Amino acid sequence: MIEITNLSKIYKKNIQALKDVSLKVMPGEFISVVGQSGSGKSTLIKLIIAEEKVSSGKIIIGGWDITSIKDYEIPTLRRQLGIIFQDYKLLPKKTAYENIAFALEVCGYKPKDITKTAQQMLSLVGLKDKGDRYPHQLSGGEQQRVAIGRSLVHKPKLLVADEPTGNLDSINTRDIIDLLKKINSMGTTVLLVTHNRDVVNNLKSRVITLDHGYVISDQTHGRYLL
Ligand SMILES: Nc1ncnc2c1ncn2[C@@H]1O[C@H](COP(=O)(O)OP(=O)(O)OP(=O)(O)O)[C@@H](O)[C@H]1O
Ligand SMILES: [Mg+2]
Known part of the structure; x- marks a missing residue:
């Protein structure tokens, strides 16, 4: 579903947001991505949805190598992804x-x-x-x-969500996570960036932890580490 190899992202002024990240996402997974503020979570999402360009390394989504995606191809990629953010848009x-x-x-x-x-x-x-x-x-x-x-x-095969419950109270958070679980159970792979310890611990699914741009942990039935 997603194959990321030795991915790095350097923003202007030499700010390195992701460093040598490699990971594979299998179809049907529900993955939480956690890490402290500035650890590179949103950058990872932005590279997957081609909102930012890869500095080095490779991203393959559904068999499509999007590492050097052309601007005119981006709408085609986005139609194959579900994308949600903290602020609904x-x-x-x-x-x-x-x-x-x-x-x-x-x-x-x-x-x-x-x-x-x-x-x-x-x-x-x-x-x-x-x-x-x-x-x-x-x-x-x-x-x-x-x-x-x-x-x-x-009907995307992959839904990426950057802090979708960041503005919600605990009851609404639970309802939204339940909805994401339902969507996942219907066959959509979910990649969820979250700060919410309870959400991650209750999901009992794979947890990837970023720290200063590195993947420092990737657990199959993970817990919130930081
Ligand atoms: N457009 C940009 N230009 C320069 N630096 C950036 C840019 N976007 C992010 N960064 C820097 O890259 C690093 C990673 O940022 P990112 O937004 O990916 O973190 P995050 O884990 O999503 O943090 P948060 O939990 O606060 O949302 C930070 O040091 C940030 O300041
Ligand atoms: Mg972020």
Whole structure:
């Protein structure tokens, strides 16, 4: 699913954010990525979604070597990934339904297919009855659900999430993690960056720990180390 070999990332001014990172993600895994602030977690996500360029090493996603991906190929890559962030990134002037539908409209789907998929996604994330609400009329947890629904419209095999519960209280956090587990059980591989010790310890799945850009631990049934 993901094969990363000797990956390094050096930002401007010689800031080295990732150092010689190698890891393999198998289809169907649910992996937490943890580490202190500045350890390189978001950088890893940004390289996987081609928001930043690789300095050295290699990233292969689903058999596609994206190490030197061209700008015009990036939309194709992004359509194969589900991507969610801490701040939801919803369009404020569109309803929950429209936010999800828009992701399909820009790709030129037929109106009939857009309606069907958008409604399916709203149901999947438990918001069937709130499709006509605007983001400001939804709780943080509900907004993240919309973002998750939107991220899944192309039925990605891989979902990457950078601190998706960072702005949520513990109850909403649990609900969002339960939703990610459900999506994982339906066959989507999940790569979750989180600071949340309880989330990681409750998941009892693989935990990769970064420290100053290095992978310092990769445990199959891991716990939060730091
Ligand atoms: N665009 C950038 N330009 C220069 N340095 C950057 C840039 N983005 C990140 N860095 C640096 O790279 C290192 C890793 O940052 P990164 O955002 O990957 O950390 P993180 O583990 O996600 O931290 P946090 O938990 O605070 O989100 C840090 O030293 C950071 O200051
Ligand atoms: Mg980060």
